[in-house]
Amino acid sequence: MPRTFQTGDTFTHVRECDRYRPIYYAGASGDFNPIHIDPEAAKAVGLGGNILQGLCTLGWAVEAVGVFVGDPGRVRRVRVRFSKPVRPEDTITFQGKVTAIQDGRLTAEISATNQRGEDVLKGAVVEASLE
């Protein structure tokens, strides 16, 4: 039974950046920048330790909307600003809110916060087709 969506609907998606997730994501994506996989190299450039690829966090925001609409193939657009690094052992909570439904397309604003309540994304918006 197809579900219906309304402006104001909310959803939550929680993802853990386990210790080796930046390495797994490097293998899958090809992004082997040392700042993601080598804590010492990341410290040497002032990052304090290795950080997750921002595009993995973006992927999780996309995933949140794919799960919400029930089909990842419906996601049409994503826009994010990376405001704070995600580090191994962080837990990221994505909270989405449908801000518009127009012409068969759903727009959701997404917040993404770590376990300290800090935003790791700013201005995140994901759109999905409903047709």
Next chain:
Amino acid sequence: MALDKRFIGREYGPFVYTIGAEKLREFTLAIGGAVPGAGTPGEPLPHVSPLLHDAQAAKAGPYGDVIAFPSFAVVFAIRPFSAALSDPEMGIDIQRVVHGEQELEFLDVMRPGDVMTSTGRIADIYEKARMGFVVVTTESRNQHGKVVVTGTWTGVVRG
């Protein structure tokens, strides 16, 4: 980090990439929280859609085949962006670059066997708060000539 604005407009590509079924699976599972081991990309967490990894379920679904996780597109569409950042004439230390902003538009689903051709250009270079910003726009077409993915990539070069 002083960056030279004269590189605005420089183009990179075309870069050609054939989407492989196992690569799609690896990416889906890495995003989806699986823990890979020797010989296996691991098992997806329960929230991961079967349309992304289960051939049988996907065949009965709306696309008739397994589809790519949407942001799998970054695997190939990043190429013009990384080419710009590592352009020797730009003189950027890649370890000083962090990803600032990202926008992606997905105009169609992607399936195993699709051949994607990506091009990009430096759309902007500017400085803010003593950091350098490089903005690259990309376009990726499939083997039918259809634009499937567009991207706007912003790299931040820390001082």
